[in-house]
Amino acid sequence: MSTRTVGSSAAAAIVVVLVLAGSVPAAGAGGVTIDDVTVSGPAVIAGGDQPSIAAWNPVSVTVSLRTGSDAYDVCVDVPATDQTADFGCQRVLGTESRQNVTLDRMSMPANATGSQRVTVTVWRAETDVGSGPLAQESQSVRVLAAAGDVDGDGLGNQRELQIGTDLNVADTDEDGLEDGPEVNTHETDPLRADTDDDSLADGVEVNEQGTNPTEADTDGDGLADGVEVTTHGTDPTSTDTDGDGLTDGSEVTLHGTNPKKTDTDGDGLEDGPEVNVHETDPTAADTDEDGLDDLAEVERYGTNPTEADTDGDGLEDGPEVNRYGTDPTTADTDGDGRSDSAEVANGSDPAADGSSPVAPGSFGIDPAVVIAALVGVSLTLGAVFVHQRRRGGPFRALRSDDDARDGAVAESHDGPEPTETPPVRAVSDEERVLGLIGDRGGRIKQSVIVEETGWSKSKVSRVLSRMADEGAIEKITLGRENLITHPDEVPEGAASPFEHTDSR
DSSP states (O other), rough: OOOOOOOOOEEEEOOOOOOOOOOEEEOTSSOOOEEEEEEETTTTEEEEESOOOTTTSOEEEHHHEOOSSSSSEEEEESSSSSOOOOOOOOOOOOOOSSSEEEEESSSSOOOEEEEEEEEEEEEESSSGGGOOOSEEEEEEEEOOOTTTOOTTTOOHHHHHHHTTOOOTOOOTTTTSOOOOOOOOIOOOOOOOOOOSSSSOOHIIIIIIOOOOOOOTTOSSSSHHHHIIIIIIIIOTHHHHHHHHSSOOHIIIIIOOOOTSSSSTTTTHHHHHHHIIOOOTTTTOOTTTSSOHHHHHHIIIIOOOTTTTTTOSSSSSSHHHIIIIOOOOOOSSSSSSSOHHHHHHHHHHOOOOOOOOOBOOTTTTOOOOOOOOHHHHHHHHHHHHHHHHHHHHHHTTOOOHHHHHHHHHHHHHHSSSOOOOOOOOOOOOOOHHHHHHHHTTTTTEEEEHHHHHHOOOOHHHHHHHHHHHHTHHHHEEEEBEEEEOOGGGGTTOOOOOOOOOOOOO
């Protein structure tokens, strides 16, 4: 029960509107009735059968009543607390009509939380308390403490009201993060589902993607996190998803490559090296459209993958390798003084020529020494060849037609019948070439093979290319001439600058 002190309190702490209607006059009230009670101010949070009141905010209670012509004391308090929240009393003079009386309070007592009752009592002025009230009405309310957490989201009631979140809902913006973690941990906006506007909800960024919900582009690759996840399927936490040396953003916006595929055009070169090293097109397997893939040009032939005709001889690199068997890095493959394209146009073989001498210094040693050695070896092997022919050795099959005729005449003379000899085994092209190489100490010019065998230049070139591919011989370019050697007889420093992987 409140004391009947006339006046209004200066404290208020509730923001709830209570409509207390239909009050019944106390016994002997003498015609005084309470029509309704309104609780207003910043403290009111929610209405209903049990309105919620923020205990730390100002509150006002307005009583609408009808009286007679006497003087009355109107009092408001919350009596069911250890420390009564007394709004005090206000004296009014009866007007025999309806009138409003407002009492204010700055805040509720610290212990006035939970379910409470706000009571309005009307007394006749200048009478003893024991005479009883003229009218009285009560209403149940829920008083919320400032440090309390109604929705259990880790954010106090007072803080939620300051921020503007719903203290009855743990996740106000429904983004998958409760209000408390948004404010206290992630520094996101609990009123916006997507704080950084990257098209990923804050909860998705934190709980699923591991991205920063306050940064639109977590990995700084030029693509917003949402675009990476929902459009390109790339990793929003990795600048270069496929690890090819190009950032995801540059692949999508600059180069048109696939940020999830290391080698977009499938040419064997990763997108990054194509752009940053070779300056080739990572979306085209054959950048210069010369018939050779970029990888083959870079790693196999040593040609320029951005120039269709690397050596500028008039033949594109692809046809040189695949059709003519020429060196696409040398304008005059056979060193005969005519460009490869000129030889092709004239119908000659641009891959081999028998008229060119050995270039001086090709072995990196004194040319006179080389010539003397070759002459000595040739004389020695020539003597062995003659001796073998006379004994019917393995070189007998290489005799000239004149030798064969001479033998036939000699055998037709009178004398004992010659014994039958087994037929001579046919010598393969490869064996014949090896024989010529052996005759000359393991080295022979390609032009000499053409002369000795009587084959065409094209056939000699094909046979030698086949043998080179099988590892039976080595082909060495010396100026305008090709030197053919046994693999064990390659002079030091005489390796060809171009790997003859093609057919000649």
